Amino acid sequence: MTSFTTKSVQHAVRRIWVLALGYCLSVILVVAANQSSAADDPPTITLRIKDHLFVPAELTVPANTRFRLLIINEDNTAEEFESAALNREKVIMGNSEGVIFLGPLSPGEYSFFGEFNPRTAQGRLIVNGPQS
Amino acid sequence: MIDAVVIVLREVLEAMLVCCVLLASSYALGAKRTWLLPVTLAAVGGALLYATNLATLTALFDGRGQELTNVLLLVLTGASLLFYLLQLPAMLHNKRTLGKKEAPVTSTLYAVLIIASAAAMVRELAEIFIYVFSYGIASGQAVPVVSGAVIGAGVGVSLGIFIFFGLLWLGKRRCLQMSALLLGLISAGMLSQATRFLVQSGFLPGEHILWDSGWLISESSLPGELLHALLGYDATPGIEQLTVYVVSLAFAMLLLRKLMARQGTDGDALRQ
Amino acid sequence: MISIRWFLTLTLIALLVLVSFLSSLRGYRESMAEAETLFDLQLLEHVKLLGLLNPASFLFGNTLVIADSVISTPAELELSLQLLVVYQIFDNQEQLVIRSENSPTQNMAVFEPGYHHAEFNGYSWRALVAQDPGDGHWIMAAQRNDVRYRLAETVTLQAVLPGVIGVPIAGVLIWWIVGLGLRPIQTLAASVRAREEGDLKAVELDDVPQELTPLTLSTNDLLTRLAMAFDREKRFAADAAHELRTPISVLKVQLHNLLHDLNTRQQPEPVLQPARQSLQEMGDGIDRLAHLVEQILVLNRTAPAQYMRQFVPVDLLELVQHVVSNEFDHFLSRDQIFSLDGLPVTIAGDKTALQSLVQNLLINASKYTPVGGQINVAIGREANKVLLQLEDSGPGIPEAQYEQVFDRFYRLSDEQHNIAVSGSGLGLAIVKHIVAMHEAQISLSRSLTLGGLCVKVLFQPYPQGKSV
Numbered sequence: 055m056t057s058f059t060t061k062s063v064q065h066a067v068r069r070i071w072v073l074a075l076g077y078c079l080s081v082i083l084v085v086a087a088n089q090s091s092a093a094d095d096p097p098t099i100t101l102r103i104k105d106h107l108f109v110p111a112e113l114t115v116p117a118n119t120r121f122r123l124l125i126i127n128e129d130n131t132a133e134e135f136e137s138a139a140l141n142r143e144k145v146i147m148g149n150s151e152g153v154i155f156l157g158p159l160s161p162g163e164y165s166f167f168g169e170f171n172p173r174t175a176q177g178r179l180i181v182n183g184p185q186s
Numbered sequence: 187m188i189d190a191v192v193i194v195l196r197e198v199l200e201a202m203l204v205c206c207v208l209l210a211s212s213y214a215l216g217a218k219r220t221w222l223l224p225v226t227l228a229a230v231g232g233a234l235l236y237a238t239n240l241a242t243l244t245a246l247f248d249g250r251g252q253e254l255t256n257v258l259l260l261v262l263t264g265a266s267l268l269f270y271l272l273q274l275p276a277m278l279h280n281k282r283t284l285g286k287k288e289a290p291v292t293s294t295l296y297a298v299l300i301i302a303s304a305a306a307m308v309r310e311l312a313e314i315f316i317y318v319f320s321y322g323i324a325s326g327q328a329v330p331v332v333s334g335a336v337i338g339a340g341v342g343v344s345l346g347i348f349i350f351f352g353l354l355w356l357g358k359r360r361c362l363q364m365s366a367l368l369l370g371l372i373s374a375g376m377l378s379q380a381t382r383f384l385v386q387s388g389f390l391p392g393e394h395i396l397w398d399s400g401w402l403i404s405e406s407s408l409p410g411e412l413l414h415a416l417l418g419y420d421a422t423p424g425i426e427q428l429t430v431y432v433v434s435l436a437f438a439m440l441l442l443r444k445l446m447a448r449q450g451t452d453g454d455a456l457r458q
Numbered sequence: 459m460i461s462i463r464w465f466l467t468l469t470l471i472a473l474l475v476l477v478s479f480l481s482s483l484r485g486y487r488e489s490m491a492e493a494e495t496l497f498d499l500q501l502l503e504h505v506k507l508l509g510l511l512n513p514a515s516f517l518f519g520n521t522l523v524i525a526d527s528v529i530s531t532p533a534e535l536e537l538s539l540q541l542l543v544v545y546q547i548f549d550n551q552e553q554l555v556i557r558s559e560n561s562p563t564q565n566m567a568v569f570e571p572g573y574h575h576a577e578f579n580g581y582s583w584r585a586l587v588a589q590d591p592g593d594g595h596w597i598m599a600a601q602r603n604d605v606r607y608r609l610a611e612t613v614t615l616q617a618v619l620p621g622v623i624g625v626p627i628a629g630v631l632i633w634w635i636v637g638l639g640l641r642p643i644q645t646l647a648a649s650v651r652a653r654e655e656g657d658l659k660a661v662e663l664d665d666v667p668q669e670l671t672p673l674t675l676s677t678n679d680l681l682t683r684l685a686m687a688f689d690r691e692k693r694f695a696a697d698a699a700h701e702l703r704t705p706i707s708v709l710k711v712q713l714h715n716l717l718h719d720l721n722t723r724q725q726p727e728p729v730l731q732p733a734r735q736s737l738q739e740m741g742d743g744i745d746r747l748a749h750l751v752e753q754i755l756v757l758n759r760t761a762p763a764q765y766m767r768q769f770v771p772v773d774l775l776e777l778v779q780h781v782v783s784n785e786f787d788h789f790l791s792r793d794q795i796f797s798l799d800g801l802p803v804t805i806a807g808d809k810t811a812l813q814s815l816v817q818n819l820l821i822n823a824s825k826y827t828p829v830g831g832q833i834n835v836a837i838g839r840e841a842n843k844v845l846l847q848l849e850d851s852g853p854g855i856p857e858a859q860y861e862q863v864f865d866r867f868y869r870l871s872d873e874q875h876n877i878a879v880s881g882s883g884l885g886l887a888i889v890k891h892i893v894a895m896h897e898a899q900i901s902l903s904r905s906l907t908l909g910g911l912c913v914k915v916l917f918q919p920y921p922q923g924k925s926v
């Protein structure tokens with residue numbers, strides 16, 4: 055039996071924290087570097103979940119713009135917003151809301167769906183090109 | 187039911203992969219199974235805590251609490267996996283100097299095993315809890331959701347068992363190398379996922395999506411899921427994600443090389 | 459190495475789960491597709507039925523009412539409403555002619571014959587659109603997708619559920635059956651483990667399964683060789699010791715003669731003195747040799763593996779008194795104070811062996827206790843057992859060596875234990891054998907009263923009711 059001496063556990067935890075902190079530090083550096091551009095608050099677009107459906111099922115946003123997607127779940131049940139094309143996933147509990155940062159996106163169509171109701175809860179994000 | 191199977195299978199597969207590879211690796215080192223109970227308790231407890239407080243958690247930090255928690259768990263898993271790889275060569279050295287009877291596994295390593303697997307399981311288990319309780323049972327679809335969850339969990343755990351015995355079947359030496367390789371890939375995937383959550387919560391810009399290989403292997407297809415669990419596959423990776431992935435993978439491969447070199451010198455310690 | 463039972467159980471269950479669940483999933487998908495076709499056919503039948511009606515003949519308004527008499531319970535009504543096919547009929551100008559109660563006023567789907575996906579009333583629908591080839595009027599019928607799905611799933615789940623419930627039961631059975639299959643291994647191991655010390659008879663081959671026969675055969679072979687080796691060793695030591703007795707007695711006699719001869723010589727004392735000295739030392743050496751040979755014989759005779767037990771009731775106090783009176787010269791010659799106290803207690807044992815035990819302990823105590831020291835012997839009862847306790851005022855034994863002193867030929871060697879003290883190094887080994895033979899326990903500690911070694915031997919009491 056190896057005994058779990060507090061010293062060695064502390065040691066392990068410290069080393070893990072060092073690695074984790076290294077990661078976090080580099081992230082903070084990048085964040086700080088981008089702070090100037092991200093300073094202005096991006097516009098918010100709202101998407102509702104009602105009866106396991108997305109309302110509206112189609113969202114339209116301009117291209118090359120950064121924005122916040124506010125997802126409001128009006129059902130009593132939880133839902134997970136997921137999109138492979140947008141590379142996002144987030145669980146929204148029943149009767150609550152969540153925020154996702156998106157963009158800047160190039161023009162095109164990006165589909166998203168509710169992972170818990172993949173057949174009915176489907177929607178599309180249409181990104182209009184710069185000409186329109 | 188089929189949705190339940192897919193969701194639960196995906197989560198279970200990700201958690202089982204980390205745990206089974208770690209378990210096989212620790213078996214090859216001669217570790218005891220004592221760490222399994224604390225892992226199970228910590229994972230189930232943590233997942234329940236996470237799942238029941240998710241709404242509050244999400245609202246924290248300007249609506250970014252959920253992502254930050256995920257980042258914390260992912261970075262914790264990834265970092266402890268890398269730390270485990272870092273420790274392996276020393277363990278082999280111990281094994282040689284201490285002789286075969288003594289288990290070379292120190293309590294440091296046990297702590298790392300516990301942290302890595304518990305942190306890996308919390309997120310996945312929590313999502314299953316949320317799906318089964320906050321969605322399935324809350325929407326009155328208990329039978330299809332629960333039976334789907336049972337099937338998904340069954341298939342996932344069974345695959346995990348085969349991964350475990352498959353790795354053990356390789357023999358101790360190859361098992362250590364193979365599991366170290368897998369753990370390196372998994373940890374790189376975890377760290378890259380953590381980066382994606384930072385992009386999602388607006389901490390990182392996420393301006394450049396490098397490519398879209400969704401037409402080739404969709405992330406929601408079975409091969410896509412497997413690759414996601416194994417390599418952290420992402421059909422549309424951002425530049426930050428790729429950078430983190432490449433850097434941590436390079437680090438992991440460096441550690442793997444060190445391990446193989448150590449196995450070369452301490453070859454007889456593990457040949458039997 | 460992971461246990462066979464775990465390996466077999468886990469892999470078999472995993473295999474069972476994979477095969478049964480994956481086939482369940484396949485069955486599920488097939489059934490769902492089948493149900494989908496069935497519902498589509500139902501829609502088609504509706505459209506056909508509607509096509510038989512002449513749109514111009516509808517005079518009673520634009521909704522159809524279901525007779526209340528057909529539907530009895532609210533649950534059925536709910537189901538019927540959900541299941542209800544909604545329909546619209548348009549004329550060839552795409553103007554709505556008639557529609558069912560819960561259909562929208564706009565066209566549900568595009569004017570194009572075939573199956574379509576439609577969304578209205580907050581649900582998603584499966585719609586079938588057909589155009590009458592005669593007058594070109596359009597018929598649209600639709601069903602809610604979620605209702606179709608749920609109904610199909612309810613039916614299909616009935617087929618899947620038994621498998622899901624059955625697998626855990628099968629898992630428990632597999633665990634049990636694998637354990638059953640591995641039982642012969644445990645039985646074999648137990649039968650080898652449960653043997654008496656020194657029992658080297660072959661393992662019975664009656665119940666051994668085919669796979670274990672080679673192992674059993676080679677174990678038996680090994681046991682036979684081991685038994686022969688033991689036997690040889692035992693006989694060798696005993697024989698050698700026995701054979702040595704005669705030459706030793708001859709040596710003793712000759713030495714005696716030589717001394718006698720020397721004493722009768724008419725020579726000056728300074729000439730004789732060195733020779734006499736040498737002969738004296740030689741005599742001591744021969745005595746030690748004789749003692750060693752005797753001890754080896756006792757050691758072999760009392761080895762628990764070969765001792766034929768013939769226990770009789772023995773009064774321990776009487777026995778100790780007897781041994782002490784034989785060895786009292788020892789204590790006298792070293793000027794040691796000896797005390798014995800206790801009450802008569804009876805134990806079951808072998809008299810000769812017990813005498814040897816007490817003798818060895820007493821001589822040991824006397825040997826290692828300095829001149830003028832003290833030795834206490836006590837006999838009493840302790841927790842249902844009979845206690846024999848010897849304490850001395852000697853230097854004692856370091857705690858780390860308590861185990862080793864019982865080894866054959868182990869001698870303590872430090873400044874406190876005079877290396878010159880003669881002894882065979884077999885005394886405590888013999889004591890250990892005799893203690894084991896009587897199923898007694900021996901323990902060493904530091905004497906609290908005298909500061910030296912304290913030896914405690916706990917014997918099983920003589921069974922009550924059989925007292926003499």
